[in-house]
Amino acid sequence: MDKLNFSDTEYLAKVLEAVLLAADKPMSIQRLADLFGEETPPSHQQLAAALQVLKSHCQQRSYQLTEVASGFRLQIRTEYSPWVGRLWEERPQRYSRAMLETLALIAYRQPITRGEIEDVRGVAVSSQIIKTLMEREWVRVVGYKEVPGRPAMLATTKAFLDYFNLQALDELPSLIELQALQANAEQVQTTTDSATAQQSASISSVADGEDTASDDKQELSFGSLLAELESMEQGLTTDFIDPVQEDSATDAAHQGQDSSKKP
Helix, strand or coil: CCCCCCCCHHHHHHHHHHHHHHCCCCECHHHHHHCCCCCCCCCHHHHHHHHHHHHHHHHHCCEEEEEECCEEEEEECHHHHHHHHHHCCCCCCCCCHHHHHHHHHHHHHCCEEHHHHHHHHCCCCCHHHHHHHHHCCCEEEEEECCCCCCCEEEEECHHHHHHCCCCCHHHCCCHHHHHHHHHHHHHHHHHHHHHHHHHCCCCCHHHHHHHHHHHHHHHHHHHHHHHHHHCCCCCCCCCCCCHHHHHHHHHHHHHHHHHHHCC
């Protein structure tokens, strides 16, 4: 590998751009430094300066430099995503309301048990919902509650933060913002219902009553969820050990035990 002058910030920025374009996941400052060898790697200050230059260079491009929980990555700007999405025939996966409510409760009240989620939502949580969240690596078990049965306590992961372009849990929308979204959604729903009512005046009143009852039930469910979340927002735990670090520590401990048994 050619010797690189780390003081040449412009060139270092281009090197980092190439690395991030090829990387399949976000890269932390330390991981970027490790790419240059152990003898004379660039300092974190030099890498930070080069990343700032790269961010500036991306201003006029269709992709941007974004920092998430796991590090830095280059990603397509939102306004161009519909065109990029045409590269894949399958449609983006859509998630049920029950799954999104479950994920919201875990994010805002972690660590939380499945039983506590059911207490808030008022309905049983499907095992498939928890399984799907764990398969996506958005949620993991961080411990077991010291109560009869020792239920698993669930919390979000760095992959969850990365997916939603967050660096930390304190960047989650506040309950005030969520309530504003609910108000907007209700206003849109009211407008839609009004237009639908005018177009379907010949539909029986019984059918209309069933539709209205269904809408009210959904709005009540989301409103109740916001009310519960409002009391949970304070005191959010954020210092869970990352599963990658946890696995590394476990492997190191096992290696130490094996070496101690050797003659």
